[in-house]
Amino acid sequence: MPGINFEKVIFDNLAEGLLHDYRINQRKSLIRAERSVGHLKRFFEGESVPKITSPRISQYIETRLVEGAKNASINRELSALKRMLNLGAQQTPPIVDRVPHIPMLKENNIRKGFFEHEEFVALRNNLPDYLRGFVTFAYKVGWRFSEITNLTWNNVDRPQGIVRLETGETKNDEARTVFLDDELKIIFDQQWQDRKKHMAFSPFVFPNRKGTGQIKDIRGAWFKACKDGAIGRKLFHDFRRTAVRNMVRSGTPERVAMMVSGHKTRAVFDRYNIVNDADLKAAAQRQQKYLEKFAGTVSGTVADFKQKKESAGDS
Structure with missing residues (x-):
């Protein structure tokens, strides 16, 4: 041959x-x-x-x-x-005789964007009605844009308040289940009732503006809402980072938060659990509160310094 x-x-x-x-x-x-x-x-x-x-x-x-x-x-x-x-x-037979060395570039792609709650509220208030439930779900569970736009009523158990993606419906090909909180239950019930307004029932939980098809592109409405809400230029993916951070801050175990958001690897999850100045300030305050328990027994605490300062002022 x-x-x-x-x-x-x-x-x-x-x-x-x-x-x-x-x-x-x-x-x-x-x-x-x-x-x-x-x-x-x-x-x-x-x-x-x-x-x-x-x-x-x-x-x-x-x-x-x-x-x-x-x-x-x-x-x-x-x-x-x-x-x-x-x-x-x-291939058999091969059509490439050798693979050259391909140098990769150093990346600094740790994204820092996320929503403070008041920013999310400002965004939601300036979006069209059909997108408000959509972004609320994204803000709370941190799912990817395509995972939410593809969500159908077959994935939802409304009486139990459960939403489930099956294997193959997620980016990492792993099934995922979330339980709806009270606000999301109301939103899903409203989305279900809204289907009756249209002649053809949409299979999608969050349909497009007409209520009959799938949401495809929200960039126009999104960036207008960012501008009108005076929150700067945000990305939809910021919801993913925000949901992770909020779950961890609220005391949700990191393993559980990963199951909700769909993060498969620890390294990627760590990138989204973002620390800001408020986190650092809170850490200092928690440490101070902890050390104050030892006032009078361990030198160097706030109480010790206050006492020394007062004594110096009296002399």
Whole structure:
């Protein structure tokens, strides 16, 4: 059997192989992969695969940096490139003879955005009615945008106040169950009653403005509400971070909070359990209160210093 002429294999062949792999395996990040391939294609389209070397990849990185792309975005594109090269090398017979070293960029992508409660209220009050229950659910449980927009009444047990996503309906492919609090029970009951206003009942718990289809894009209403509520530019994903922080602050065990929000790894969860100045101030105050228990027995407490100061003033 004649061997493969590696010089005749071009980037486009590998790109299509990658997207085919995503499609047949029903990967949820297909859209992101298509976006990464689009950026890579502008640089490598028609290029012979053996010419895709480490120096050539470094040129791609430099080009994307000049274009203003963030390190995290470039790394996703490089990961797509590495994946398509590996897929080519794993074929029988292989169509890639070697996978070059692909340097990854350092990322500082720990996001710090979250909602204080008054900011959330301001946002909600300035959103259209059909989005208010939608954002309240997001604020409290921290689910991803697509997980909430895809939520149907088949996932809801209203009498028990339970919402459940089955395996395959979540990003990490793990089933998830949440119990609704009193406010969310009222919201879900209202959403159910609102279905009667429309001729065709929507299967979605939070339908679009017309009440008949799925919510697709809320950016226009979202950014207008941010502006009208004078809360600055917020992201929907800030709800995810906020829900985690609020659950932990309220005393919910971290393991349980991870089960509610759907965080699979500890490292990612830690990134969202954000500490701000108020947290640091509260920590200092808790320590002070703790140490004051030892006033008179351990030097250096607030009570000791006050006593010394008063004594010095009397002398």
